[in-house]
Amino acid sequence: MDLFDFKDGREGYYGKYGGTFLPEILHSTIEELKAEFRKAKADPAFWQEFMALMQSYSGRPTPVTHLANLSNQLGGAQIYVKREDLNHTGSHKINNVMGQGLLAKRMGKTRVIAETGAGQHGYATATMAARFGFESKIYMGAVDVARQRPNVFWMENMGSEVVAVTDGQQTLKDAINECLRDWVTNMDNTHYVLGTACGPHPFPEMVSWFQSIIGREAREQILTSAGKLPDRIFACVGGGSNAIGLFQGFMDDKEVQLVGCEAGGFGPGKGNHASRLAYKDASIGVAQGMKTYFLQNDDGNMLETHSVAAGLDYIGVNPVLVHLWEEDRVRFEAVTDAQVTEALKVTMRSEGLIPALESSHGFAQAIIEAKEMSKDEVVLINMSGRGDKDIFTIADALDDNHWKEFIKQKADAYSSEA
Amino acid sequence: MPLNNYLAERKQALQTSKRPAMIMTHVVCGYPSFEANWKALEIMDSFGVDLVELQFPFSEPSADGPLFVKANQEAISNGVHVNDCFEFMAKVTAKFSFKVIMMGYYNTVFKTGLENFMQRLKAAGAYGFILPDLPVDEAGELHQLARELDLAPIVLMTPTNTDARLEQLASCANGFIYTVARKGVTGSGTNMNTQVSDFIQRCQKFTDLPLAVGFGVSTAEDVTFIGKHADIAVIGTAALKAWEANNEKGLRDFFTQLLS
Numbered sequence A: 001m002d003l004f005d006f007k008d009g010r011e012g013y014y015g016k017y018g019g020t021f022l023p024e025i026l027h028s029t030i031e032e033l034k035a036e037f038r039k040a041k042a043d044p045a046f047w048q049e050f051m052a053l054m055q056s057y058s059g060r061p062t063p064v065t066h067l068a069n070l071s072n073q074l075g076g077a078q079i080y081v082k083r084e085d086l087n088h089t090g091s092h093k094i095n096n097v098m099g100q101g102l103l104a105k106r107m108g109k110t111r112v113i114a115e116t117g118a119g120q121h122g123y124a125t126a127t128m129a130a131r132f133g134f135e136s137k138i139y140m141g142a143v144d145v146a147r148q149r150p151n152v153f154w155m156e157n158m159g160s161e162v163v164a165v166t167d168g169q170q171t172l173k174d175a176i177n178e179c180l181r182d183w184v185t186n187m188d189n190t191h192y193v194l195g196t197a198c199g200p201h202p203f204p205e206m207v208s209w210f211q212s213i214i215g216r217e218a219r220e221q222i223l224t225s226a227g228k229l230p231d232r233i234f235a236c237v238g239g240g241s242n243a244i245g246l247f248q249g250f251m252d253d254k255e256v257q258l259v260g261c262e263a264g265g266f267g268p269g270k271g272n273h274a275s276r277l278a279y280k281d282a283s284i285g286v287a288q289g290m291k292t293y294f295l296q297n298d299d300g301n302m303l304e305t306h307s308v309a310a311g312l313d314y315i316g317v318n319p320v321l322v323h324l325w326e327e328d329r330v331r332f333e334a335v336t337d338a339q340v341t342e343a344l345k346v347t348m349r350s351e352g353l354i355p356a357l358e359s360s361h362g363f364a365q366a367i368i369e370a371k372e373m374s375k376d377e378v379v380l381i382n383m384s385g386r387g388d389k390d391i392f393t394i395a396d397a398l399d400d401n402h403w404k405e406f407i408k409q410k411a412d413a414y415s416s417e418a
Numbered sequence B: 001m002p003l004n005n006y007l008a009e010r011k012q013a014l015q016t017s018k019r020p021a022m023i024m025t026h027v028v029c030g031y032p033s034f035e036a037n038w039k040a041l042e043i044m045d046s047f048g049v050d051l052v053e054l055q056f057p058f059s060e061p062s063a064d065g066p067l068f069v070k071a072n073q074e075a076i077s078n079g080v081h082v083n084d085c086f087e088f089m090a091k092v093t094a095k096f097s098f099k100v101i102m103m104g105y106y107n108t109v110f111k112t113g114l115e116n117f118m119q120r121l122k123a124a125g126a127y128g129f130i131l132p133d134l135p136v137d138e139a140g141e142l143h144q145l146a147r148e149l150d151l152a153p154i155v156l157m158t159p160t161n162t163d164a165r166l167e168q169l170a171s172c173a174n175g176f177i178y179t180v181a182r183k184g185v186t187g188s189g190t191n192m193n194t195q196v197s198d199f200i201q202r203c204q205k206f207t208d209l210p211l212a213v214g215f216g217v218s219t220a221e222d223v224t225f226i227g228k229h230a231d232i233a234v235i236g237t238a239a240l241k242a243w244e245a246n247n248e249k250g251l252r253d254f255f256t257q258l259l260s
């Protein structure tokens, strides 16, 4: 099944969702991008170049790891994890970024811009820009700058300018608006490296294509290590790029359940979470370049969202996933902040793995379901990133006194310097 | 269409006046308040502006620059709803002689329902609408509904468009065409130069509709320049800045220098 042949409808549409909703000034820029992407997608040498780069620079293929301890502890299904955390920069975001970087080079662009929520996408973009010699500017909501400082540190030190966006809710969606404003001004030399499978066509298709590397590897690896296809696979869904990346590998395996895990935040209720599909607080709208489900009010203005994970704290969702959800191919579940913290603790203690707060949403849902499954069943979780970047947030959530002591000492040392 | 007839009349009237171009101004509904909007509109009316864009605030105004972003945001946090905007529009069109164009983002229309929104616009006395994030390729159904109600869908032409695209845009347009004088968001300055006039000329190859020139218009020279090459000068950010600086007096002084 090819999600992107558009044989049942208009180009860029997945069922009713997707499209290209952009100011006219970007029309020719998007046409140029579409044309370049089509050429690249049809050119086997491009994919080979991409694969070679991901191997030599980012350590692909990333392994699949059997979590024997956790599986035994839960007494249910065998849990396997696809280790996107082992990528350079610590998450799956680099797959998309390197792909778009190669494309930007082909288009002769000299500058890249990106939005970032958790900072992982911005971090990956800063890395790519340094390596390819692009000028780069990263837009990040001021709230996210405050909660993901370690990533800001690395971006700046790799030579990117990081702009703290103070409009709106000061999170991911506001950073996207700011990127669009930059792009309508600087499109001649600038490529907008959108970080998730959202936004105007061709971004959902393009990001999905680069991220499909996850699913392609994972299917082969799980067949080898578990000896069978997984019964269920789990991935967290912010914008929806790591999820569609993994799911694509199993799209034709009808018996494999695909589960998208959204940010349940404090639980159901408008403003408490960032769950577009699992909770019933969202409706269809058109914003940020695409038609999809948004957390919005009756006027079409966006609601406040909340999640402990900055990378999932977003109003909209991948239009491809919405279509697959309506077709009953993908199931959506929401996981609360509290469940996420528990899942993270269990995973650290039993396996020595530190999933990012975003990825921990997939772990939490898998843990709930694996318990109820039989021992010969197999589940696969996408560990989209590692939790090192979340050290401040996790330390808060765990109320870690040693960490607090350390920060106080550091602060004292800095203030006596000043 | 009513807007076409109105603009034809106003263009005629220009011939016998000293004013170099028709004038379209811009107000964000409910920012800083509806009372302030009303006072601003009284001033605009007293200077004989031809058209006013009433912007319905949206939470994601991605085509707007910092001042309008703030205006949209504060209007929403002041509790301005779509209903309030329609009510205000009805009062405005009942009272003033300029004609009103709704300006906003497509989600406001989509969420209200295309047909419902168009009918309410008509009922509130609007003559057309501008939705900068709705490309013509996605606008078929809405433009059809608008035609049935004699509402003009205002289309944007930009310097980055190819000739083929300009031709397509022209075929979807009615009322007037909004030509974007430069890249960027609302509010940044534009040098009115030969690049702009060349672009306007290129647009004129594809349409006979009046052309409005937007983005960064702030001085009497700008208006004269636009009058030489096109039809309507769009005054957006500069007027709001003048209001922010000194309320009614600021706005009055601004229009005095602009239209003297």
Ligand SMILES: Cc1ncc(COP(=O)(O)O)c(C=O)c1O
Pocket (backbone or CB within 6 Å): A091, A092, A093, A117, A118, A119, A120, A121, A195, A196, A197, A236, A237, A238, A239, A240, A241, A242, A243, A310, A311, A312, A356, A358, A359, A384, A385, A386
């Ligand atoms: C580690 C990690 N996982 C997941 C996400 C969510 O993005 P997506 O749904 O596009 O995979 C992010 C976003 O910042 C992230 O950093």
